[in-house]
Amino acid sequence: MKKELTGYPSIDKPQNNGYSFSARHPVIPNMSVYNSIQLINTFYKKKDAIDCIDLNASYEQLINDSVIISKALKELGVKKGEIVSVCMPNYYQAVATFLACNRIGAVVTFLNANASKDEICDYLNTFESSVFINFDKTDLENEEIKNNSCVRYIITLDKSKVNNLLMDKDYHITHNDSFIDFSSLESISKYQKKGLPNNNSKDNCLILFTSGTTGKPKSVVLTNENVLAAGTYLKNSSHVKSLNGDKTLVCVPFSYPYGFVTSTIMTLLSSKTAILAPDISKDTISYYLKKNPNIIFGSPALLELIMRNIEDSQDLSSITTFISGGDFLTPNHSKRGKEFLESHGARNVEMGNGSGNAETVSCGTNPTGIEIRPETAGKVLVGTDAIIVDPETMEEKKYNEVGLLCVSGKHVFKEYFKNQKATSEVKFERGGKIFFKTGTLGSIDEDGYFTLTGRESRFYIMSSLNKVYCDRIQNLISYMDNVSDCAVVKVPDEEMLYKNKAYIVLKDGVEPSMEVMDSIKEQFLKPVLTANNTKEQLKSYEIPSYIEFISELPRKAGTDKIDYSFLEQDALEKLEAKQKVLKI
Numbered sequence: 001m002k003k004e005l006t007g008y009p010s011i012d013k014p015q016n017n018g019y020s021f022s023a024r025h026p027v028i029p030n031m032s033v034y035n036s037i038q039l040i041n042t043f044y045k046k047k048d049a050i051d052c053i054d055l056n057a058s059y060e061q062l063i064n065d066s067v068i069i070s071k072a073l074k075e076l077g078v079k080k081g082e083i084v085s086v087c088m089p090n091y092y093q094a095v096a097t098f099l100a101c102n103r104i105g106a107v108v109t110f111l112n113a114n115a116s117k118d119e120i121c122d123y124l125n126t127f128e129s130s131v132f133i134n135f136d137k138t139d140l141e142n143e144e145i146k147n148n149s150c151v152r153y154i155i156t157l158d159k160s161k162v163n164n165l166l167m168d169k170d171y172h173i174t175h176n177d178s179f180i181d182f183s184s185l186e187s188i189s190k191y192q193k194k195g196l197p198n199n200n201s202k203d204n205c206l207i208l209f210t211s212g213t214t215g216k217p218k219s220v221v222l223t224n225e226n227v228l229a230a231g232t233y234l235k236n237s238s239h240v241k242s243l244n245g246d247k248t249l250v251c252v253p254f255s256y257p258y259g260f261v262t263s264t265i266m267t268l269l270s271s272k273t274a275i276l277a278p279d280i281s282k283d284t285i286s287y288y289l290k291k292n293p294n295i296i297f298g299s300p301a302l303l304e305l306i307m308r309n310i311e312d313s314q315d316l317s318s319i320t321t322f323i324s325g326g327d328f329l330t331p332n333h334s335k336r337g338k339e340f341l342e343s344h345g346a347r348n349v350e351m352g353n354g355s356g357n358a359e360t361v362s363c364g365t366n367p368t369g370i371e372i373r374p375e376t377a378g379k380v381l382v383g384t385d386a387i388i389v390d391p392e393t394m395e396e397k398k399y400n401e402v403g404l405l406c407v408s409g410k411h412v413f414k415e416y417f418k419n420q421k422a423t424s425e426v427k428f429e430r431g432g433k434i435f436f437k438t439g440t441l442g443s444i445d446e447d448g449y450f451t452l453t454g455r456e457s458r459f460y461i462m463s464s465l466n467k468v469y470c471d472r473i474q475n476l477i478s479y480m481d482n483v484s485d486c487a488v489v490k491v492p493d494e495e496m497l498y499k500n501k502a503y504i505v506l507k508d509g510v511e512p513s514m515e516v517m518d519s520i521k522e523q524f525l526k527p528v529l530t531a532n533n534t535k536e537q538l539k540s541y542e543i544p545s546y547i548e549f550i551s552e553l554p555r556k557a558g559t560d561k562i563d564y565s566f567l568e569q570d571a572l573e574k575l576e577a578k579q580k581v582l583k584i
Contacts (some may be wrong), residue, residue: 005446007398010387015237015380015448023236026383028229028410032199034102036228037268038063044271051247051291052092052276055163059271062096065166069100071189076131076153080105080197083127083207085151087111087120088135089278090254091162093182095264097133102205102224105197109207109219110254114557117144124149126219127207127417131155133182135162142179157182162278201225207417208257210358219417220257220358227261229410230361231269233381234262238369247273247318249293251280251302252560257362258325262354263297282309292318295368299560300329300485301553303337308508310344317345323367324353327561328452328471330478331374331531333485353377355452357438359413359426364405364438365450375531376449377442384409385433388444394428402443402453406435441469458564460490460498470500470564473542477502479530480523482510487553488544489568491575501546501571505553512549520547546571 005012016024029036037059041049045060057065078084084101086108088094098108111123113135124132128150135157137145142154158181166186180188201224209217248267252259267274277288285305296302296319303322310316319341329337334351341349352367355377367378380386385408388397397403412434415423426437441453454471461468474488485505493499510516524543527535554563 005399008396009380009399009444009448010385010396012446013385013448014444014446015382015384015386017448019236019382023382026229026232026236028201028225028232030201031228032102032105032201032203032224033205033227033265034066034099035199037099037265040269041271047271048273049268050092050095050274050276052090052278053163055092055165057092057165059268061165062092062099065096066099066103068166068189069097069185070103071192072185073100073106073131074104074194075188075192078104078106078131080199081107081204083107083109083129084131084133085109085111085120085124085127085129086133086254087113087115088133088157089113090250090259090264090276091135091157091278092276093135093157093162094254095268095274095276098206098260102199103196105199105203107204107207107221110260112255112557113253117141117148121145121148124151133157135159139179146178153178153180155180155182155185199224201228204414206261208260208358209255218358218419218422221414221417222257222261222361223414226361226411226413227265228269230261230363231266233383233409233411234266234363234366234368235270237366237379237382247275247291247293248295248297249275249277249288249291250297251277251288252297252299252325257358258297258356262325262356262362280305285309286311286314289314289316289319294318295321295323297323297325299324300327300333301555301560303329303333304485307337307340312344315345316341317347319346319349321350321352321368324351325356325362328355328377328475329353329374330475332478332483334374335531353452355440355450357436357440359436360407360409360438361411361413363411364407364440373449373531375451377452378450379448380407380444380450381409381411384411385435386444386450387430387435388442391437391441397443399446400443402441405438405440405442405444405450407438408433408435412436441471460500468498468500468542473500473538473544474502476528476530476536476538477504477520477524477544479528480520482506482516482519484508485553487562487564487567489564489571491546491568491571493545496541499545500542501548501567501575502544503548503550503553503567505551506549517547517549546575548574 041059046058048056049059049062050057084106101108130152132151133155205224206222207219250263254260264274275291275293338351350372352372354367356362356364365378387406388403391404442451454469459469470488474486477486484507487503488500490498491501527537554566556563
């Protein structure tokens with residue numbers, strides 16, 4: 001008998017319907033991520049774990065290298081709980097370094113590979129890192145970094161050796177050397193004879209970063225339990241034994257959870273092969289797709305990169321799933337992408353949106369192994385709790401009512417690094433459980449699907465007291481004729497307090513013109529047919545007051561996220577310049 005609904009998703013937990021008791025109440029193992037990957041892959045030692053450019057490393061090789069690196073780090077004085085800072089693209093050595101640190105109870109933070117020396121020094125001092133590992137710094141740069149930070153040892157990976165496994169060679173290095181070649185870790189490890197610390201699920205394992213859409217990125221502290229819980233929830237929610245496919249393509253930088261944890265660690269926990277793409281671009285995308293990935297962890301920007309740069313003759317039949325994270329893949333964009341991939345042999349490819357935050361290990365809703373509904377961001381994770389509240393009053397919302405998504409589960413982060421005030425501002429207790437305010441606005445339906453409306457910070461209130469959600473407007477515009485992509489930002493207005501401006505990317509072959517502009521403006525006044533075959537229309541106060549055609553949307557450095565801060569500033573400067581001319 002179907003359970004009668006109360007009207008509140010937090011009580012009914014529709015995401016759990018049809019799942020077993022063990023899936024609804026999963027047990028998270030009390031162990032480290034390293035031990036979990038080692039244990040799970042006992043029978044897959046010879047299977048490729050990592051495919052990085054021209055290097056293929058088996059699970060056995062990955063574990064062996066991790067042991068070598070961990071012994072070397074111990075010999076260099078790294079202790080349990082200490083933070084090791086790593087600054088490199090998505091290379092094999094970065095994965096091995098994380099597992100090495102996790103093995104000895106140390107914490108890893110991945111800094112943006114393009115970070116400046118000043119930014120690196122700032123983080124090294126903030127995290128009090130004694131060891132800094134990078135891939136391309138010169139002797140002079142390393143000297144400057146050491147002189148301006150608390151770091152004791154700097155380990156540099158020679159660019160020419162990024163695809164090498166550790167080799168058994170004697171480099172005659174002395175422990176007093178401050179600057180160490182990554183390859184020398186093999187010889188250093190031979191001195192280490194001490195045992196391992198007692199590691200458990202509550203130990204810190206990673207410090208990753210928020211996207212910084214509302215200011216400076218926050219440093220998010222994740223425990224072993226957070227990571228393993230996220231993996232457990234995702235696996236259970238997908239309704240399959242493991243993620244579909246044998247290979248996943250990882251394009252997002254490791255400094256973001258979607259790149260390292262969701263894409264890479266979850267792949268290793270599923271006994272699959274992670275194809276690392278440290279240098280994704282229009283010149284390399286074809287090369288990586290020729291490695292025959294089954295699942296692509298991507299974004300709207302990556303999908304666009306694929307559609308613009310893959311030749312008609314290239315076979316993409318290996319692709320079964322394209323998962324968008326970081327930015328929402330609109331139904332219109334998803335439809336175009338699906339048609340493109342299917343025209344290249346990817347039959348019945350699934351295009352899905354997930355959602356998450358660094359604070360939930362980038363896992364909030366699941367788009368795999370379930371019925372795809374492109375207008376949504378998938379279903380709330382099985383085994384977790386979710387509640388929709390009014391962001392101002394914290395009053396709970398019912399099904400299909402828009403509010404702030406808050407989630408509870410063992411995947412919710414421990415804290416912001418040395419920032420208890422900020423931590424307490426995003427966590428609250430309800431019904432004996434700790435919830436995290438995701439900052440994401442939307443609604444949950446009776447099947448547990450989450451429809452994303454936008455970010456909490458991406459709305460404004462006009463003098464008429466109408467609340468305007470920028471993401472809703474740009475999603476509707478994306479359905480309109482001639483529109484390929486769109487971003488909407490607020491601009492100040494003396495009378496209404498705020499209006500908005502739409503930056504529109506036109507479809508290939510459509511040239512900017514007044515005729516096209518007028519056509520889009522006419523569509524603003526008409527209902528739009530959305531992906532779920534319902535008609536929605538912009539309200540009069542939602543219609544953009546300003547429109548600008550641009551060739552592509554700007555992205556935040558190191559991510560595929562739209563840089564709304566840049567667009568807001570650009571819109572403000574152009575408006576002020578226009579007003580200045582009018583006054584003259």
